[in-house]
Amino acid sequence: MTEITQRGYARPDVLVSTEWVAVHRGDPDVRIVESNEDPLLYPAGHIPGAVEVDWTADLNDPVRRDYLDQAGFEALASRIGITPATTVVFYGDKNNWWACYAFWVFQLFGHTNARIMDGGRLKWEKEGRELTREKPVYPATAYRAHPRDDSRIRAFRDQVLAHAQAQGQLVDVRSPAEYSGERTHMEGYPNEGALRGGHIPGARNIPWARAANPDDGTFKPAEELRAIYQQEHGLDPARPTVAYCRIGERSSHTWFVLTYLLGFQTVRNYDGSWTEWGNLVGVPIEK
Amino acid sequence: MQDFSLLTDREERSAYLIELADQFQPVPARIAAPPYPDDHRVPFCESEAYVWSEDQPDGTLKFHFAVENPQGLSAMAMAAILDQTLSGQPLDQVAQVPDDIVLAIFGRNISMGKGQGLMGIVAMVREAARRRQRERQA
Numbered sequence: 001m002t003e004i005t006q007r008g009y010a011r012p013d014v015l016v017s018t019e020w021v022a023v024h025r026g027d028p029d030v031r032i033v034e035s036n037e038d039p040l041l042y043p044a045g046h047i048p049g050a051v052e053v054d055w056t057a058d059l060n061d062p063v064r065r066d067y068l069d070q071a072g073f074e075a076l077a078s079r080i081g082i083t084p085a086t087t088v089v090f091y092g093d094k095n096n097w098w099a100c101y102a103f104w105v106f107q108l109f110g111h112t113n114a115r116i117m118d119g120g121r122l123k124w125e126k127e128g129r130e131l132t133r134e135k136p137v138y139p140a141t142a143y144r145a146h147p148r149d150d151s152r153i154r155a156f157r158d159q160v161l162a163h164a165q166a167q168g169q170l171v172d173v174r175s176p177a178e179y180s181g182e183r184t185h186m187e188g189y190p191n192e193g194a195l196r197g198g199h200i201p202g203a204r205n206i207p208w209a210r211a212a213n214p215d216d217g218t219f220k221p222a223e224e225l226r227a228i229y230q231q232e233h234g235l236d237p238a239r240p241t242v243a244y245c246r247i248g249e250r251s252s253h254t255w256f257v258l259t260y261l262l263g264f265q266t267v268r269n270y271d272g273s274w275t276e277w278g279n280l281v282g283v284p285i286e287k
Numbered sequence: 288m289q290d291f292s293l294l295t296d297r298e299e300r301s302a303y304l305i306e307l308a309d310q311f312q313p314v315p316a317r318i319a320a321p322p323y324p325d326d327h328r329v330p331f332c333e334s335e336a337y338v339w340s341e342d343q344p345d346g347t348l349k350f351h352f353a354v355e356n357p358q359g360l361s362a363m364a365m366a367a368i369l370d371q372t373l374s375g376q377p378l379d380q381v382a383q384v385p386d387d388i389v390l391a392i393f394g395r396n397i398s399m400g401k402g403q404g405l406m407g408i409v410a411m412v413r414e415a416a417r418r419r420q421r422e423r424q425a
Contacts, residue, residue: 037401038359038361039361039393039397040301040305040308040360040361041360043301043302043305044308044360057297093358094333121358122358125357125358
């Protein structure tokens with residue numbers, strides 16, 4: 001894979017390489033954060049000095065379906081020992097799927113000093129780099145967060161409905177079988193996820209992982225990404241775009257790609273996604 | 288299985304599950320070799336898990352598993368638990384294993400997607416026992 005700066009991204013500065021992390025992981029103004037789908041991966045071995053941010057335990061409200069609030073974010077930031085000046089570098093499993101999700105949540109609170117480690121865990125492991133089971137402890141910090149801003153990068157159902165009715169640009173990043181509505185549950189296990197299958201009318205189906213190279217989890221160069229999102233599916237970077245999946249995690253990966261790698265102007269992640277839309281009474285669905 | 292109800296601490300639970308994942312033994316070559324056939328693949332399991340069952344002389348089944356993703360630690364732990372607790376057990380017991388053992392074992396830390404993949408592994412083991420029961424009754 002070519003150097004990050006050679007790949008034609010709109011914002012190459014939001015990505016760092018595994019080599020960069022190997023060199024800078026001990027810097028006092030850098031914090032490495034691992035976010036995974038599989039909760040066993042971090043305790044089984046992580047980049048030395050990395051802390052874990054868990055998507056259920058740390059980023060979501062334990063009762064309501066919503067993200068943590070300003071006080072919750074400040075407590076999380078304090079626990080992982082960061083200040084607004086700390087460069088937070090996220091990495092994780094599954095092509096950085098949950099790393100992008102954590103990155104997105106951090107952006108709701110305006111922590112713009114954030115990066116993704118290109119290739120995530122997979123690349124780090126493949127390169128035979130060091131992993132440890134030792135958990136670091138950092139002195140607690142006092143972090144004064146911005147209030148959560150849901151207006152710029154997050155979309156709610158009524159906004160999505162209006163967006164769809166106005167023929168706005170929508171990207172469904174789920175698998176083709178979920179998009180077509182062929183699958184709403186697995187055999188012998190009716191899925192509580194959604195009562196109806198299909199997709200939001202007008203949405204293009206671009207499975208999220210197409211943006212990554214399967215061999216090492218790195219992002220594809222801008223030219224290849226443009227071929228997928230713009231040439232193949234006709235998305236226009238100048239038009240407001242809403243991305244969704246089932247609960248908003250896979251689509252945060254696509255949100256990252258469209259926003260930072262391709263420079264789309266306004267991209268919002270609809271975190272209600274199919275588990276909300278597929279259960280809403282009366283909303284239009286296309287199959 | 289009852290051991291898991293005692294593990295209320297997330298770190299202790301993780302440590303125990305990692306130990307189990309380390310004990311995971313993939314399917315022996317005499318049963319199957321890669322590329323594994325799709326009809327043994329667990330639906331919805333992103334770790335690419337596969338399940339086989341082997342008849343034992345005493346009428347029970349021995350279960351074998353493959354996990355084709357080196358980062359699929361939860362799937363490996365699940366496979367090790369199912370092998371240790373259900374291989375060689377009476378079929379009517381295996382045929383009644385509930386899906387929610389996944390939540391009992393992994394706690395609420397597990398994401399919906401991963402939970403479904405792991406429940407898929409349980410469902411395939413259970414279905415293998417039911418199928419064998421039906422064949423014997425026929």
